[in-house]
Amino acid sequence: MNAPAPLLSVRNLKVQFALDEGVVRAVEGVSFDVYPGKVFGIVGESGCGKSVAMKAVLRLIEAPGRIVAGEILWRRKPQGGPGSTQEEVVDVTRLDPNGSVMRGLRGAEMALIPQEPMAAFSPVHTIGDQIVEAIRLHQAVSPREGRRLAVELFKSVGMPMPEQRLDAYSWQLSGGLRQRAIIAMALSCNPRLLIADEPTTAVDVTTQAQVLRLLRQLQQERDAAIIFITHDLGVIAQVAHDVLVMYLGLVMEQGPVNAIFHAPKHPYTQALLRSIPTVQSTPREPLPTISGSIPHPFNRPRGCPFHPRCPQSMPGRCDAATPELQAVGPDQSVSCFLYQTAEAKA
Amino acid sequence: MLRFIVQRLLLLPVLLFVFSVVVFILIQAPPGDFLDSYLATLASSGSSVDEAQVVALRQQFGLDEPVHIQYLRWMEHILQGNLGLSLEYQRPNIELIGERLVLTVLLALFSFVFTWAVAIPAGIFSATHPHSGVDYIFTVLNYIGVATPNFMLALILMWVAYSALGLSVTGLFSPEFIDAPWGWARFVDLLKHIWLPMIILGVAGTARLTRVMRANLLDEMTKPYVVTARAKGLSEWRLVLKYPVRLALNPLVSTIGWYLPQLFSGSLIVATVMNLPNIGPLLLRALTSQDMYLAGSILFIYCFLTIVGTLISDILLALLDPRIRMEGAKA
Structure with missing residues (x-):
């Protein structure tokens, strides 16, 4: 079997927010590929630009935010009617964000599972109303048929009493059920890509496990790709095939999940992994933390953005230039001068 | 829902009783009574009335009786539905108020529709195009609208209409229709006159409502459900109208209640300036001449409207917002 073509290729994406106080460079040149049927994890602390990058893919960046550079190449579903296999690649950054082409992609081919299930539904419309709306936007079906499909969806995400739940309002459901409803809505048009933006941060651990299991199961059944955004490395270890580690809008390290967890190269990835509690860690011993805090967005350090907090920072090197992303293994790459010197020596 | 409305309706008489007492205390508060001010008016015009006649009149009007008896007498009239006799006009208050009430209600309704029809679309546009040129223009217009006293606006517009268009725009009817019975022609004549007071009375409210709508909608536009x-893939206009506008309207609906009586009473100065035959000038006249039953009855109607307006708001809000509607159902 030859390597499949990527579903989504992001190339050198840059997103900036022009505020009165100055320009915030939220995403500073990020590239990655997402393959069909794979779960792609994006990890990083709050404010590292992971959500913004995903909003850029969906073209949901709001003013004053703007995609200033880069390409987002999306392989469309075959358009030429049934039987057609002609797949077309579009550059999403060139589309009108509210134009009909982009609206035809959003929801139908790429769907969002938003961060907060509590607020993701309008409180004054029933859940059924909002899900049937999503179905009927992209599929020419009658309201009755739309409702039947919605019931099917609710069954597939394991929603008990699907009929009644469709007529409920979001605030009448528990967190876990709300999350299932959100997932059902995202799945409503059988998208090729699900973008899950921290889908488990707002729910408790038990629900989190259920949601993760559900997502994995659905992903296997439907062979969809998932981009899974989280700050929780434990979650990434459970679901992702490939991982991208972001810091201040830049890719620090990228690779298969095993490589990232067992042979992390970048000092930032290593520090993140050290700060996860494990069974082996000594009780009552404080967890190692990453010293310092994320710099203010207007105050980006020169050079590698991580160098002020990096234990292995090399003065005169790391604070002078920004390292390029370089391959360090078959599929693993890292942007750190530590490995560039090693290569130069070798 | 039904239980909620019935509960509120049952509360209505209790509230009205409380208000009637407050109103009565208020109209009794100024020193002297109708006869004192009547005599003062007579004295200033040079004529005089002898002491015996004054006593007789005072007895006839019941002004010599203790306060609580006067209150009960007033209540008796209210319960009979005729609101008592105007001391000054010597006619039942219901007649005096009735003819003006129709016009007041019509004018209030027109202003109300004008306000919402202009303010809501303007607010939506401003909020969906924040910091655009049109938004700034609306903002400036809104500040002017809020800051201009409406009687001032009335004077300016009347002057403009008169000097530029040669129109005399005072009153609500052309002279030949003032005392005519209601009919199609009279209604058309009313429409020809009502637009100017409608705009004048509506401007401040429109400006305020536009600001509130803009702020509410801007708030709602940042909510996660909009992103969802x-x-x-919903188109922007359908999305805005279906979700955030709907939610932004909710708090506005609850202000309809205060709006009703405000339109009735707020028109006092404008009505005087523009010589409008509505209830405002009648109340002013009744207050200055201490025609206490007439003034009391008008104030009492204001109170009634406030309560009814609040009730309408509550019902509308419950209809619009399931979170409120279902609160009662849970209990």
Whole structure:
């Protein structure tokens, strides 16, 4: 079997927010590929630009935010009617964000599972109303048929009493059920890509496990790709095939999940992994933390953005230039001068 | 829902009783009574009335009786539905108020529709195009609208209409229709006159409502459910009208209640300036001449309207917002 073509290729994406106080460079040149049927994890602390990058893919960046550079190449579903296999690649950054082409992609081919299930539904419309709306936007079906499909969806995400739940309002459901409803809505048009933006941060651990299991199961059944955004490395270890580690809008390290967890190269990835509690860690011993805090967005350090907090920072090197992303293994790459010197020596 | 409305309706008489007492205390508060001010008017015009006649009149009007008896007498009239006799006009208050009430209600309704029809679209546009040129223009117009006293606006517009268009725009009817019975022709004549007071009375409210709508909608536009709806691929206009506008309207609906009596009473100065035959000038006249039953009855109607307006708001809000509607159902 030859390597499949990527579903989504992001190339050198840059997103900036022009505020009165100055320009915030939220995403500073990020590239990655997402393959069909794979779960792609994006990890990083709050404010590292992971959500913004995903909003850029969906073209949901709001003013004053703007995609200033880069390409987002999306392989469309075959358009030429049934039987057609002609797949077309579009550059999403060139589309009108509210134009009909982009609206035809959003929801139908790429769907969002938003961060907060509590607020993701309008409180004054029933859940059924909002899900049937999503179905009927992209599929020419009658309201009755739309409702039947919605019931099917609710069954597939394991929603008990699907009929009644469709007529409920979001605030009448528990967190876990709300999350299932959100997932059902995202799945409503059988998208090729699900973008899950921290889908488990707002729910408790038990629900989190259920949601993760559900997502994995659905992903296997439907062979969809998932981009899974989280700050929780434990979650990434459970679901992702490939991982991208972001810091201040830049890719620090990228690779298969095993490589990232067992042979992390970048000092930032290593520090993140050290700060996860494990069974082996000594009780009552404080967890190692990453010293310092994320710099203010207007105050980006020169050079590698991580160098002020990096234990292995090399003065005169790391604070002078920004390292390029370089391959360090078959599929693993890292942007750190530590490995560039090693290569130069070798 | 039904239980909620019935509960509120049962509360209505209790509230009205409380208000009637407050109103009565208020109209009794100024020193002297109708006869004192009547005599003062007579004295200033040079004529005089002898002491015996004054006593007789005072007895006839019941002004010599203790306060609580006067209150009960007033209540008796209210319960009979005729609101008592105007001391000054010597006619039942219901007649005096009735003819003006129709016009007041009509004018209030027109202003109300004008306010909402202009303010809501303007507010939506401003909020969906924040910091655009049109938004700034609306903002400036809104500040002017809020800051201009409406009687001032009335004078300016009347002057403009008169000097530029040669129109005399005072009153609500052309002279030949003032005392005519209601009919199609009279209604058309009313429409020809009502637009100017409608705009004048509506401007400040429109400006305020536009600001509130803009602020509410801007707030709602940042809510996660808007992003969800966008992520579905919904077009921007459908999305804005279906979700955030709907939610932004909710708090506005609850202000309809205060709006009703405000339109009735707020028209006092404008009505005087423009010589409008509505209830405002009648109340002013009744207050200055201490025609206490007439003034009391008008104030009492204001109170009634406030209560009814609040009730309408509550019902509308419950209809619009399931979170409120279902609160009662849970209990």
